[in-house]
Amino acid sequence: MKRRNFLRSSLGAGLAAGAFMSFGGYEKAFAGKRLPSGADYDLIAVMGGEPAAMFDMGIQALGGMGTFVKKGQKVLVKPNIGWDVVPEKGGNTNPALVKRIIEHCYRAGAKEVFVFDNTCDNWIKCYKNSAIEQAVKDAGAKMVPGNSESYYQEVTIPNGKKLTKAKVHELVLSSDVFINVPILKHHSSAMMTGALKNMMGVVWDRGYWHRNHLNQCIADYALYSKKPNLHVMDAYNVMMRNGPRGVSVADLSNMKSLMLSTDWVAIDAAGAKLMGKEPSSVEHIALAAGMGIGKMDLATMNIHRMKM
Amino acid sequence: MKSSALKHIRTVFAVLVLLLFVFLFVDFRGVLGDKAFGPILYLQFVPSFLKFVIAGVVTSTGFIIVLILTLLTGRTYCSFLCPLGILQDTFSRAGGLVKRRFRKYGYKKPYTILRYSILVITAALLAIGGVYVLTILDPYSTFGRLMTYFVQPVVLVINNLLAGILGKFDIYSVYRVDIKPYELAAYIIPAAFLLLTGLLAFRYGRLYCNTVCPVGTLLGLLSKVSLFRIRFDEDKCTRCGRCAMACKSSCIDFLNKSVDLSRCVNCFNCIDACKENGMSYGLVRLKRQQMNPDETDASRRGFIAGSLVLLAGGSQLLKAQGTTPSPTKDSTVREDRLYPVSPPGSSGIEMFTSRCTACTLCVNACPTNVLQPSTNQYGFAGIMQPRMDFHSGFCNYDCTRCTDVCPTGAIMPLMPEAKKLTQIGKAVFIKENCIVNTEKTACGACSEHCPTKACHMVPFEGRLLIPEVKDEICIGCGACEYACPTRPFRAIFVDGNPIHEAASKPETEELKEVPSEFPF
Numbered sequence: 001m002k003r004r005n006f007l008r009s010s011l012g013a014g015l016a017a018g019a020f021m022s023f024g025g026y027e028k029a030f031a032g033k034r035l036p037s038g039a040d041y042d043l044i045a046v047m048g049g050e051p052a053a054m055f056d057m058g059i060q061a062l063g064g065m066g067t068f069v070k071k072g073q074k075v076l077v078k079p080n081i082g083w084d085v086v087p088e089k090g091g092n093t094n095p096a097l098v099k100r101i102i103e104h105c106y107r108a109g110a111k112e113v114f115v116f117d118n119t120c121d122n123w124i125k126c127y128k129n130s131a132i133e134q135a136v137k138d139a140g141a142k143m144v145p146g147n148s149e150s151y152y153q154e155v156t157i158p159n160g161k162k163l164t165k166a167k168v169h170e171l172v173l174s175s176d177v178f179i180n181v182p183i184l185k186h187h188s189s190a191m192m193t194g195a196l197k198n199m200m201g202v203v204w205d206r207g208y209w210h211r212n213h214l215n216q217c218i219a220d221y222a223l224y225s226k227k228p229n230l231h232v233m234d235a236y237n238v239m240m241r242n243g244p245r246g247v248s249v250a251d252l253s254n255m256k257s258l259m260l261s262t263d264w265v266a267i268d269a270a271g272a273k274l275m276g277k278e279p280s281s282v283e284h285i286a287l288a289a290g291m292g293i294g295k296m297d298l299a300t301m302n303i304h305r306m307k308m
Numbered sequence: 309m310k311s312s313a314l315k316h317i318r319t320v321f322a323v324l325v326l327l328l329f330v331f332l333f334v335d336f337r338g339v340l341g342d343k344a345f346g347p348i349l350y351l352q353f354v355p356s357f358l359k360f361v362i363a364g365v366v367t368s369t370g371f372i373i374v375l376i377l378t379l380l381t382g383r384t385y386c387s388f389l390c391p392l393g394i395l396q397d398t399f400s401r402a403g404g405l406v407k408r409r410f411r412k413y414g415y416k417k418p419y420t421i422l423r424y425s426i427l428v429i430t431a432a433l434l435a436i437g438g439v440y441v442l443t444i445l446d447p448y449s450t451f452g453r454l455m456t457y458f459v460q461p462v463v464l465v466i467n468n469l470l471a472g473i474l475g476k477f478d479i480y481s482v483y484r485v486d487i488k489p490y491e492l493a494a495y496i497i498p499a500a501f502l503l504l505t506g507l508l509a510f511r512y513g514r515l516y517c518n519t520v521c522p523v524g525t526l527l528g529l530l531s532k533v534s535l536f537r538i539r540f541d542e543d544k545c546t547r548c549g550r551c552a553m554a555c556k557s558s559c560i561d562f563l564n565k566s567v568d569l570s571r572c573v574n575c576f577n578c579i580d581a582c583k584e585n586g587m588s589y590g591l592v593r594l595k596r597q598q599m600n601p602d603e604t605d606a607s608r609r610g611f612i613a614g615s616l617v618l619l620a621g622g623s624q625l626l627k628a629q630g631t632t633p634s635p636t637k638d639s640t641v642r643e644d645r646l647y648p649v650s651p652p653g654s655s656g657i658e659m660f661t662s663r664c665t666a667c668t669l670c671v672n673a674c675p676t677n678v679l680q681p682s683t684n685q686y687g688f689a690g691i692m693q694p695r696m697d698f699h700s701g702f703c704n705y706d707c708t709r710c711t712d713v714c715p716t717g718a719i720m721p722l723m724p725e726a727k728k729l730t731q732i733g734k735a736v737f738i739k740e741n742c743i744v745n746t747e748k749t750a751c752g753a754c755s756e757h758c759p760t761k762a763c764h765m766v767p768f769e770g771r772l773l774i775p776e777v778k779d780e781i782c783i784g785c786g787a788c789e790y791a792c793p794t795r796p797f798r799a800i801f802v803d804g805n806p807i808h809e810a811a812s813k814p815e816t817e818e819l820k821e822v823p824s825e826f827p828f
Binding site for chain 2: 045084112120125143144147148149150190207212213214215216243244245247248251252253257273274276283298303305
């Protein structure tokens, strides 16, 4: 996608969404055709809109953010901010999406919202050039560093096959609600990165995972008791090769999609399929499904598909 | 002028300069933009000189201004602009406060032979193309190292304590920074100079500046013929000796009513100390006869000529010991690095090591900590000169900060697009060490971090993929080596290019059509 188009469409979506929200709320807009509670769905899949607008639609189908965030709660939003690249490169979660999620959290009564990632490139550059830092500030939330080992505390992973301990960021432990916001991408190590893989950004020692059967460790971490309450997968511009950092915008496929789920195996399976891979061919998805962490068989899932 | 205002102006100015330079070297948050460094460092004598003469940057004229300033006013530079000089003044002041009688001021003879020997050795080596002695003696670089090695860690400790307290209240605007020490051997020289300058200044004021510092000695020579100088007012002086006792340079011989201008650093303490208004700073009076140069000069010239000859040989010896490191082969699968990696913008190892004075400004400015002081990687003579250490960090693909801050021209400015195609080294894969091969499990951390995908994954056994390197698009950023999880030896490492090369651009091709329906 051309940078100009991106800017134009993002701006348009932002304006439209802003106007939408200012006119007395998106929740009322859907009141007439209120959908059943999200508990019935394994997966919400939205296609054809801008990331923020698709989220408005998707979260509505799950009964609104109030389903997950209660008044006075402390919320952690964990996007993928791994790389020092601009939003057009599709290496990090879309900043407009992150912003909209935070806005929904505050509308649902969240006391505070925090955002961080243990980045791969220099964290200050990642936060800044991903445009996520600015989006977070604009939405009134706090950007938190994850650059020092002292922010991480050791926890045990019950029944982990390879990963039995991990040092996780203090915010994972101290927040009431945890929203996982991965971007769907090709990944040279794990084949694909999505909801499960995004957890490598809340732990300190990723090298240990790489040394000790990476895909098993990714699956094992999902056993840790403090799980994300909601997964929102950004599949707007999907990096199809050269991931996870990407070499050029030619690596991107403009799928204009967004998915929501409370089951991270299900959302990753859908992501894999979107990228043209069988979910079972992605080792960590297959391992996680085998361990009973979630559903991998898309055919038996109750999926709510929406187009904008 | 006789006013003690001179001293106060000097003090205020110097304190501001010192604070600015301290900040320059402890600014771990990168508050100062890339553009701020040039103007701040413009007047630093040795960096400016090297950049002009060796790197050939004709706009680097700061040292000429300093030379003119010295011819006009004497060693004003030493008291107003030299951060190491000002830092020593604070040590002297501390010495005075702790125990005034302990401080040994008052007129002393200069260590003439020693100071000129050091100047001649430094200059001669430089003429032959060796920056080694200057690396150790340049006052700006010495100051920089003291800040980087000893002051910045203290600042970080305080920062981390503060961040810890604020973090309890969910305030994260002050963030913690992990403190990682450099290799031990890199501390030897900075520690020695901390002791040397500290102790000498504590007791003897500017003795270091007037004995060891080659810049001080050089400017001292010019000061002898400066237009403005400190002088006695013969009629008013009562030979009370207060001026001599206030003189940090021990250069006032009050009995003979003379000032050794080669050592006077224009601190103006003597003017302030004199109760009789018997000292003043002003235009030279031509009636006073200059010293008779005949005898001394002859012997001095002989000495200089002799030293030059000796040093030519000495320098070659140092070179032979390895400015350009020679290959070291080992039979194990340790990372068999033939060459260290010099920073982008340095053009190559030899160019870099002949221009860098190891001030460590780039080490501080580097956001990823990939620049680390070397110990013997560049050879013994290159000690403390920064190298790319991919175990400490890797070079950020879009970053050109070190090229923007370097004051000596050892690292020349690079545009981001040029930097992305500058190959400072090449990745070398050691299959025997690789997790994919040894454990038969997926890894690919190296390829994950590679910004050009020079390091990419190719089919291995079963569904496994294993790394492979395309030399021509590798830029040697070291992301692969940094990310590689194997220990003690990495399975991929960057071997330096002795002369930097141009990398090819990674090829791109358009993707196939985009799905318009969910495939599930």
